[in-house]
Amino acid sequence: MQAYFRKHIYLPQDHGSWMFIISPLLVGLFAGHYFNNGSLYLIVAAISAFMMRQPITVALKAFSGRRTRADLPAARFWIIVYGLILVLTLIGLITKGFLFVLFLAMPGIPVFAWYLWLVSRHEERRQAAVEILATGVLSLAAPAAYWVGIGQYDVTGWWLWILVWMQTAASIVYAYLRLEQREWKSIPNRWKRFRAGSWAYAYMSFNLVSTLSLSLLGVLPRFLFIPYLLQWMETIWGIDHPALGWKPTRIGIRQLVVSTLWTILFIVFW
Numbered sequence: 001m002q003a004y005f006r007k008h009i010y011l012p013q014d015h016g017s018w019m020f021i022i023s024p025l026l027v028g029l030f031a032g033h034y035f036n037n038g039s040l041y042l043i044v045a046a047i048s049a050f051m052m053r054q055p056i057t058v059a060l061k062a063f064s065g066r067r068t069r070a071d072l073p074a075a076r077f078w079i080i081v082y083g084l085i086l087v088l089t090l091i092g093l094i095t096k097g098f099l100f101v102l103f104l105a106m107p108g109i110p111v112f113a114w115y116l117w118l119v120s121r122h123e124e125r126r127q128a129a130v131e132i133l134a135t136g137v138l139s140l141a142a143p144a145a146y147w148v149g150i151g152q153y154d155v156t157g158w159w160l161w162i163l164v165w166m167q168t169a170a171s172i173v174y175a176y177l178r179l180e181q182r183e184w185k186s187i188p189n190r191w192k193r194f195r196a197g198s199w200a201y202a203y204m205s206f207n208l209v210s211t212l213s214l215s216l217l218g219v220l221p222r223f224l225f226i227p228y229l230l231q232w233m234e235t236i237w238g239i240d241h242p243a244l245g246w247k248p249t250r251i252g253i254r255q256l257v258v259s260t261l262w263t264i265l266f267i268v269f270w
Contacts (some may be wrong), residue, residue, distance in 0.1 A: 009071060010078040012054045019259040020096040020135050021050045024142035024164045031142075031160055031181060031269040032149020042148050045089035046141050047107070052082035053112070059120050101144045101167040108137040128176055135168035159220070163211070167231065169260055170203035171255060174235055180250045181242035190240065199238035204228070227265035234258050239263070 012018070025043055029035060055078035061067040093101060111133050117260065118127060142164045143157030177200045187193070194201070212225040243251055 006074065009055055009058050009074045010051070012051065015048065019256060019263070020138045020168055021046060021141060023168075023259060024160075025145050026263055027164055027266055027270075028142040028145025028160055029149055029268055031156070032146045034149040034151070036096075036149070036151075038093060038098055038151075039145065040139075040262075041089045041092035041096065041100075042101070042144055045086055045093065046144070048082045048086040048089065049108075050081060050138070051138045053115075055079045055117055056116070056189040057081070057256065060116055064120050064122075066122065073159060081147040094262045096148075098148055101147055104144050107140070110135050119213065126176075128172060131172050132169045136165045137164040152172055163224075163266075165266060166207045166210070167228070167259075167266075170200070170231060170235075171259060173203045174200040174231075174238065175251065175255055176200075177240060178243045178246070178255075179248065182246045182248070182251070183236075184244050185241060187242055187244055193242060194239055197235070200235050201239060204232040204253070208232045221267040221270055224266070226269055227262045230265060231262060 005090050007013075025046060029039060029043075032039075041208070055075040058067060058071050059075040059079065062069050062072050090102060111130070115130055115134065118130065142160040146157045146160055147153055177197050180196065188196075207228045208225060208231075211220060211228045214220040215222050215225050
């Protein structure tokens with residue numbers, strides 16, 4: 001029985017990815033101001049679907065020879081467990097009248113299929129495009145939580161989706177920069193450091209300028225640009241202070257702290 005409870009089978013191993021599902025859920029729930037039974041169903045459904053990726057990935061790796069087939073029974077067990085929880089919570093959402101929310105899961109099907117295809121080819125690592133698309137899918141949890149909270153569809157939910165996805169996409173680009181920096185042999189001059197970080201800087205600057213402009217125009221809450229200012233400042237610091245020799249865990253923890261602060265500030269200023 002102990003073989004069924006190995007963390008690498010039932011828990012996602014990329015720990016930083018947890019914020020990509022938790023953050024949009026929290027943003028949507030707090031923006032909606034209401035928490036009901038439908039909200040609980042949605043939270044459990046979203047997390048179950050998120051966690052099911054791990055045993056499915058393990059099973060595929062076992063079938064393709066990248067892992068031992070001894071992992072298959074445990075992987076099947078957790079796929080069934082998460083699958084049953086997902087089905088039951090989706091039924092709960094439907095009975096509460098939120099069938100329309102389920103359509104938000106549709107974009108996740110081709111993106112997940114693409115990811116599994118990459119896994120089968122042993123090419124899933126360092127795929128920024130897939131990760132950015134995947135976070136776009138996960139960010140749909142924000143409008144879902146918002147609509148369930150207020151009990152109906154509202155266009156504001158799409159604003160939440162766009163704003164959350166902007167943050168997560170920029171975070172991924174910045175994380176790739178930090179992982180690249182740790183492999184440098186020495187710290188280059190300032191011009192080369194900023195040239196290497198140009199994409200991360202562009203993403204963060206676009207987010208900051210966009211939210212600041214929309215805040216000044218009254219489209220978004222007045223101070224909603226502040227969470228993006230925090231990210232922008234972190235990026236400037238990270239470009240000028242390369243993560244030379246840092247362990248991935250240290251980079252991940254710092255990213256987690258910044259993402260957590262971003263989520264808190266977004267909720268406060270929304």
